[in-house]
Amino acid sequence: xxxxxxxxxxxxxxxxVTVAQVEAALSDLRHHEQRAAVRTSVLTLVAxxxxxxxxxxxxxxxxxxxxxxxxxALVIVAVDxxxxxxxxxxxAVWVRAIEREGRAVCFEQxxxxxxxxxxxxxxxxxxxxxxxxxxxxxxxxxxxxxPGDPLMQAANRVVVDSRAVAExxxxxxxxxxxxxxxxxxxxxxxMRLEQWRSMLAGLFEGxxxxxxxxxxxxxxxxxxxxxxxxxxxxxxxxxxxxxSRVELxxxxxxxxxxxxxxxxxxxxxxxxxxxxEREIRSCVDIEGGPQLxxxxxxxxxxxxxxxxxxxxxxxxxxxxxxxxxxARELRQAEGGR
Amino acid sequence: xxxxxxxxxxVERVAPPAVLVVxxxxxxxxxxxxxxxxxxxxxRRLLPPGFSVVGVARTEMDDTSFCEHxxxxxxxxxxxxxxxxxxxxxxxxGGFRYVAGDYADPETFKKLKDVLDELDEQRxxxxxxxxxxxxxxxxxxxxxxxxxxxxxxKPANDDAFVRIVIEKPFGRDARSAEKLDxxxxxxxxxxxxxxxxxxxxxxxxxxxxALRFANAIFEPIWNRRYVNHVQITVAEQLGVGHxxxxxxxxxxxxxxxxxxxxxxxxxxLMEPPSTFDPNGIRDExxxxxxxxxxxxxxxxxxxxxRAQYRAGWVQGTEVHSYRDEEGVDxxxxxxxxxxxxxxxxxxxxxGVPFYVRTGKYLPKRVTEVAMEFNRVPHLPFAMSQxxxxxxxxxxxxxxxxxxxxxxxxxKVPGQAFRVRSVSMDFxxxxxxxxxxxxxxxxxxxxxxxxxxxxxxxADEVAQAWRIVQPVLDGFEEGDLPLARYEAGTWGPPEADHxxxxxxxxxxxx
Numbered sequence: 001x002x003x004x005x006x007x008x009x010x011x012x013x014x015x016x017v018t019v020a021q022v023e024a025a026l027s028d029l030r031h032h033e034q035r036a037a038v039r040t041s042v043l044t045l046v047a048x049x050x051x052x053x054x055x056x057x058x059x060x061x062x063x064x065x066x067x068x069x070x071x072x073a074l075v076i077v078a079v080d081x082x083x084x085x086x087x088x089x090x091x092a093v094w095v096r097a098i099e100r101e102g103r104a105v106c107f108e109q110x111x112x113x114x115x116x117x118x119x120x121x122x123x124x125x126x127x128x129x130x131x132x133x134x135x136x137x138x139x140x141x142x143x144x145x146x147p148g149d150p151l152m153q154a155a156n157r158v159v160v161d162s163r164a165v166a167e168x169x170x171x172x173x174x175x176x177x178x179x180x181x182x183x184x185x186x187x188x189x190x191m192r193l194e195q196w197r198s199m200l201a202g203l204f205e206g207x208x209x210x211x212x213x214x215x216x217x218x219x220x221x222x223x224x225x226x227x228x229x230x231x232x233x234x235x236x237x238x239x240x241x242x243x244s245r246v247e248l249x250x251x252x253x254x255x256x257x258x259x260x261x262x263x264x265x266x267x268x269x270x271x272x273x274x275x276x277e278r279e280i281r282s283c284v285d286i287e288g289g290p291q292l293x294x295x296x297x298x299x300x301x302x303x304x305x306x307x308x309x310x311x312x313x314x315x316x317x318x319x320x321x322x323x324x325x326x327a328r329e330l331r332q333a334e335g336g337r
Numbered sequence: 338x339x340x341x342x343x344x345x346x347x348v349e350r351v352a353p354p355a356v357l358v359v360x361x362x363x364x365x366x367x368x369x370x371x372x373x374x375x376x377x378x379x380x381r382r383l384l385p386p387g388f389s390v391v392g393v394a395r396t397e398m399d400d401t402s403f404c405e406h407x408x409x410x411x412x413x414x415x416x417x418x419x420x421x422x423x424x425x426x427x428x429x430x431g432g433f434r435y436v437a438g439d440y441a442d443p444e445t446f447k448k449l450k451d452v453l454d455e456l457d458e459q460r461x462x463x464x465x466x467x468x469x470x471x472x473x474x475x476x477x478x479x480x481x482x483x484x485x486x487x488x489x490x491k492p493a494n495d496d497a498f499v500r501i502v503i504e505k506p507f508g509r510d511a512r513s514a515e516k517l518d519x520x521x522x523x524x525x526x527x528x529x530x531x532x533x534x535x536x537x538x539x540x541x542x543x544x545x546x547a548l549r550f551a552n553a554i555f556e557p558i559w560n561r562r563y564v565n566h567v568q569i570t571v572a573e574q575l576g577v578g579h580x581x582x583x584x585x586x587x588x589x590x591x592x593x594x595x596x597x598x599x600x601x602x603x604x605x606l607m608e609p610p611s612t613f614d615p616n617g618i619r620d621e622x623x624x625x626x627x628x629x630x631x632x633x634x635x636x637x638x639x640x641x642x643r644a645q646y647r648a649g650w651v652q653g654t655e656v657h658s659y660r661d662e663e664g665v666d667x668x669x670x671x672x673x674x675x676x677x678x679x680x681x682x683x684x685x686x687x688g689v690p691f692y693v694r695t696g697k698y699l700p701k702r703v704t705e706v707a708m709e710f711n712r713v714p715h716l717p718f719a720m721s722q723x724x725x726x727x728x729x730x731x732x733x734x735x736x737x738x739x740x741x742x743x744x745x746x747x748k749v750p751g752q753a754f755r756v757r758s759v760s761m762d763f764x765x766x767x768x769x770x771x772x773x774x775x776x777x778x779x780x781x782x783x784x785x786x787x788x789x790x791x792x793x794x795a796d797e798v799a800q801a802w803r804i805v806q807p808v809l810d811g812f813e814e815g816d817l818p819l820a821r822y823e824a825g826t827w828g829p830p831e832a833d834h835x836x837x838x839x840x841x842x843x844x845x846x
Contacts, residue, residue, distance in 0.1 A: 019652035020574070020702075027738055030764055041760050089653055114653065121650035124825045127700035128574065128652055132707075132846045133730060133744040133760040150650075312749050314725030314757060 004100040006063060013092035019128050022091045026108060026129075029095045041107075043311060044130045045073045047139045048122065048151070050080050055111060058141055062109065064304035065311075072131050074110045078119035087116035089125070123154040130154070135314055139307065144175050152183055159310045161188040163226045173229055173331070177324040180317075186310035189226050190320050193254075194309070195299050196231065196271055199282050200256055203269045209284065212260035212267045216241060219258050222251035222272075231256055233326025234319070243333035265289060273298070352378070352785035354385045355498075356453055356462045360480050361471035362392025362403065362435065366504065368410030370535075371471060374777040376416050379424040383782055387460035389432045391452055395439055403435035404428055431459060440472070440479050446487040453489070464497040467784055474506055478520045485524035502531045502784055505596045506587070507793070510809055511802035518795050531784045532793040536597045536704075538776030538783075541739035541765065543791070545604045545706070546618070548733065548741065555731070556609065558710070560685045565728060566839075567605065567691045568707045570846050571598055572699040576646065576656060576824065577673070581664030588671045590643075590808060593695040597704075599626065599801045600793070601735065602691065605706050606681060615790040619797060626800035628683040637811035640679075642820060642831045643672035646698045649824030656698060656824045670819050672812070673697040676832040678839075679804075692836060694843070698824035703846045704735040718756060725757030732846075740764040 010029040014021065047058040055077045062073045079085075090113040097104040114125060130136050135156035138145075142164045145152050152158065158179065165172045179185055204213050216239050221232040228248045235256070236246050255272030266287040273280050278298040285291050299305075357375065359367055378384050392403050408425045411417055434452050438445030456462045468484065470477055481501070484490045492499045503521070508514025521530055536542055549556055558564070571593055577584040584592065606625035610617035632640055648658040660667050674696030681691060710729040723746070732742040742762045749755040783791055811817045820829035827843060836842050 018654075023701075023737065030738070041762060042757065087653060087655075117655070118650070118653040121653065121655075121825075124650040124700065125653040127825075127845075128702075130701075130845060131760065131762075132705075132732060132734075132844060133727075133742060133758065135725070312751065312755065 004098050007097050007099060009095045009097055009106070011092070011094045013090075015090040016088050017091050019089070019125060022089075022093060022110065022112070023128060025091075026093050026095075026110070029093060030108075041070050041072060041131050041134050043071045043134045044136045045071045045139060045311070046126050046136060046151075046155070047073070047075045047141060048143075049075065049077055049141060050143075052077060052113075054142060058139070059109065059111065061304045061307055064302065065308055070105045070107050071134075071311075072108045072110075072129065074112060074126060074129055076122060076125070077111070077113040078122065079113055079115045081115055085116045087118040089114050089118070121150060123150040126151065127154055137311060144172065144179060152179075155183060157184045157186065157314060159186045159188065159307065162230070163189040163192075163224070172226065173233075173324055173327045177321070177328055180321045180324060184314070184316045185320070186313065186317060187230075187320060188303070188306040188310060190230055190317075190323070191306040191309045193227055193231060195280070196254055196256065197234065199280060199296070200258070200269070200271045203258075203271070203282060203284055208289070209267070209269075209286075211262040212258075212269070212286075213239065215262050216245070216258055216260045218245050218247065219256070220247045220249065221254075221256050222249045223254035224250070224252075227254050229327035229330060230323050232330050233328070234323035236326035236330060237322040238319075243330055246330060248330065248334075350786055351383050351385055352388065352782060353465055354387050354461055354463045355465035355467055355785055356389045356391055356456050357781075357785075358391045358393065358449065358453070358466055358468045359471055360393045360440065360469065360476075361473075363394040363396040363398070363406075364471055366471040367392070368407065369414050370775075370777045371469065371781070372407045372411045373414045373416045374775060374781045376411050376421055376424055377775065377778045378782055379428075380421060386427075387432075387456075387462055389434065389456045389460050389462055390428070391434045391436060391449065391456070393436045393438070393440075393445065393449060395437065397437045398435050400431075400434050401429070404433035407433065431456075440476050440483060443483065443486060446483045446489060450487050450489060464493040466499045467502065467781075468500065469502045470504060474504075474508075474517075477503065477517060481521055481524050490524040490529075498529075498787060499525075500529050500531055500784055500787070501525055502533050502792075505532070505534055506591055507532055507596075507798045508802065509586075509591065511799070511806040514798055514802050518798070522795075527795055528789070530795070531789055532795075532798060533780055533784075534596045534600055534793055535776040535780065536600055536735075537791040537793070538778075538780040539735060539739075540779075541733075541735045542601065542604065544739070544765065545601075545733055545735075546613075550609050559708075561687055561689045563710050564689050565709050565711045566689055566841060568709070568844055569598060569601055569605070569691065569693040569705070570707070570844070571601070571693075571695040571704045572702060572827075572846065573695075573697050574651060574699060574702040576651075576698045577659065577662050577665070579663060581662040583664075584673075585665055585669060585671050588812075589673055589675045589695050589697070590805060590812065594675055594677070594693065595801050595805045596793075598693050598695055599804060601704070601706060602626075602629070602679075602693065603797070606686060606691075608685070613790075615788065618790055619794045623794070623796050623800055625681075625683075626797065626804065628681050628686070629804050630680040630682050631803065632807050632811075634807065634811060634814075634816060637808055638816055640677060640835070641808050641811065641817060642674075642676040642829065642835055643812060643817055644674040644696070644820035644822050644829040644831065645669070645671065646673050646696075646824040647821050649698070649826065651698050651700070651825040658824075659697075672819060674699075674820075674822060674828050674832070675808075676828060676835055677808070678835055690839060692841075692843070694828065694832060696822075696828055699827060700825055701846070702737060705732055705846050706735070707732040707844055707846070709841075709844075718754070722754055723756045725755075727758045730844075734846075738764055 012025040049055050055075050058075050092111040094109045097106050137157045138155040139159040162172045219235050221228045232246050232248045253273040258269040260267050268285040271282045281295045283293045436449045508517050603622040603625045607621040610621045645659045676694040679691040708731045712728050726746045730744040740763045744760050746756045747759045820831045822829040
């Protein structure tokens with residue numbers, strides 16, 4: 001298959017503009033480009049960042065999404081300036097086409113730098129650009145929304161990255177849980193854990209191994225803060241275990257061990273990244289039974305893939321919400337110990 | 338007059354020699370809309386060489402200053418430039434005349450008659466007149482009567498024409514509209530009267546007709562069997578600005594619903610006309626409006642929501658409450674938002690609700706007709722596989738980004754079988770790469786050419802008031818509480834309840 005080619009069909013930029021001027025520029029760019037006559041869209045994607053560097057990174061990721069999620073993308077830099085700075089917006093607009101094997105999909109990208117009090121009312125800036133009939137997804141690459149953020153009322157779904165937020169400190173998982181109760185949330189950290197979850201689940205397929213899930217004795221989850229709590233919380237709730245049977249330990253790489261007893265035999269089921277190699281090793285070790293091992297290359301972890309995966313769903317991710325609730329239970333149990 | 342064999346098969350017809358007489362020549366409409374339209378028509382070579390303009394207003398001015406004033410106004414409105422210079426040079430040579438005077442003074446009309454006679458002689462305008470009332474509505478009767486007294490209402494011979502263009506609003510209510518019509522008809526025959534609603538001059542409003550009646554795939558599903566409900570939205574992102582004084586006496590129902598919304602509704606509802614001639618289309622529009630059910634006072638309370646904006650944020654700017662606007666009563670009960678649920682009693686639409694809404698300071702400027710179709714009778718997927726699937730919808734977008742959008746379900750690429758809605762969007766402007774004429778340009782040319790298709794006939798106005806009057810009565814009798822909404826939102830919660838009750842919700846256009 002040919003590599004897709006992204007072409008810029010037209011662009012416009014100006015400082016200190018009104019929303020109406022940006023709308024007019026966008027319309028004008030489409031008006032003068034026949035390839036933009038038909039646009040297929042599945043969503044309006046709004047990324048909110050604080051710096052130009054974050055905006056560049058977000059735009060690069062959105063470009064890589066390419067034809068998979070044709071959307072109108074707005075990258076908003078909510079400039080963190082003086083509290084009484086005057087309102088103002090600088091804008092840049094691009095109409096682009098991604099072409100592959102003779103087919104072109106058109107999409108639009110807007111970069112808006114918002115200053116002053118208006119940055120606390122981004123809903124009023126975003127709504128005029130929202131495409132009709134498709135959901136609006138708000139992506140916060142490095143933060144969680146503050147309580148009462150009006151932008152969340154305009155959003156159909158919010159994409160966060162609990163790992164990136166955790167690096168900045170704060171009780172991310174509790175805040176994510178409270179957010180997920182109000183709005184469907186996709187967490188890119190959770191998306192990255194998908195391959196671990198599916199490999200672990202795969203170890204219990206088949207009549208021989210499945211019964212071990214009914215008699216789990218102990219679970220050990222290692223890894224960085226966010227992943228180990230999310231995986232621990234997921235196992236706690238899915239396997240209906242008491243918190244005392246889930247052990248969490250800090251480690252550089254993720255590993256999950258499930259110890260269980262079935263039919264009087266002990267079994268250990270392990271999925272782990274043991275070293276610097278980008279490989280995941282899974283093992284099944286059943287007392288008096290098979291001892292199996294498999295090593296697979298880790299899937300590519302491009303940010304655009306995690307984002308693409310987050311954008312394929314539209315409703316609540318109930319399993320994630322369960323994992324968040326489980327993670328909170330584990331933290332509370334730790335506090336009580 | 339016989340047809341011009343050379344004009345046949347030309348794409349655009351040039352207007353016949355004529356004088357455009359504008360009452361209210363010093364007003365906003367003249368400088369912002371009419372004169373830019375005249376300049377554009379001249380630039381597109383659609384005006385004949387002797388075409389002339391006579392402005393009439395109270396303000397004292399001579400011909401030269403009127404011409405200069407208009408040229409400056411057109412430049413301010415985005416026109417002018419090097420290309421337009423020769424247009425204004427040719428107008429400056431006697432093609433722009435001005436008559437200052439009071440509309441109630443017969444002398445004003447005598448002076449106007451003299452100027453028109455001079456123009457016929459000097460510029461060959463052949464006694465053809467297009468009279469444009471760009472004045473406040475309360476002056477319409479006095480101007481019409483003044484014209485009649487001087488004989489300026491009748492064509493001088495069989496080959497000449499006198500037409501009068503009347504701006505909306507056509508009355509303040511059913512009774513005043515009827516009275517105005519009677520006054521107009523005392524002086525002018527109905528075929529001479531061109532009631533203008535500039536919405537009808539918009540290319541995309543006309544495209545509703547093209548989409549419906551030039552395609553075999555849409556019309557078969559354009560009925561109650563397939564359509565679940567229709568939503569018509571005319572949303573404005575601006576507040577009342579400096580028009581607070583005017584708006585206090587109008588409100589959203591009179592300002593937008595009685596004309597723009599009902600015109601769009603009529604084009605959506607109407608049956609296919611047998612011919613595309615003026616009466617073919619207008620007859621069908623009248624029939625369609627006649628089928629709209631009249632709300633009883635109890636039904637008004639249940640099916641209409643009126644509201645007024647509070648302070649809020651619109652497009653990144655903090656805005657005042659309506660009651661704090663210039664020229665507005667601090668306790669004003671005037672509505673800046675109306676939502677209605679209408680019922681249509683005919684074979685095609687029985688049982689299909691039409692939800693219409695309009696408002697100021699909504700999140701974006703958009704006019705659209707959205708038809709939401711019935712869901713499939715059985716969905717062979719698990720709930721989790723189709724969680725992002727909404728019913729199919731066809732949306733006719735009238736402004737901005739004029740075009741059509743089709744929403745339908747598609748499989749999400751990947752191994753899992755998940756279905757979600759996608760939106761396929763067709764943008765007229767980009768498909769044809771033609772500059773579309775502004776609404777006033779198009780309508781002015783049609784009026785000069787004698788094509789009333791896109792103008793509103795007396796019986797259409799009467800039908801529109803028939804629908805609106807009971808609602809207006811409900812407002813005026815205080816039967817309907819005034820809700821409030823935050824500027825920058827899609828209206829009050831009461832409007833959401835109007836659809837919630839039917840298990841539906843408003844679109845975010």
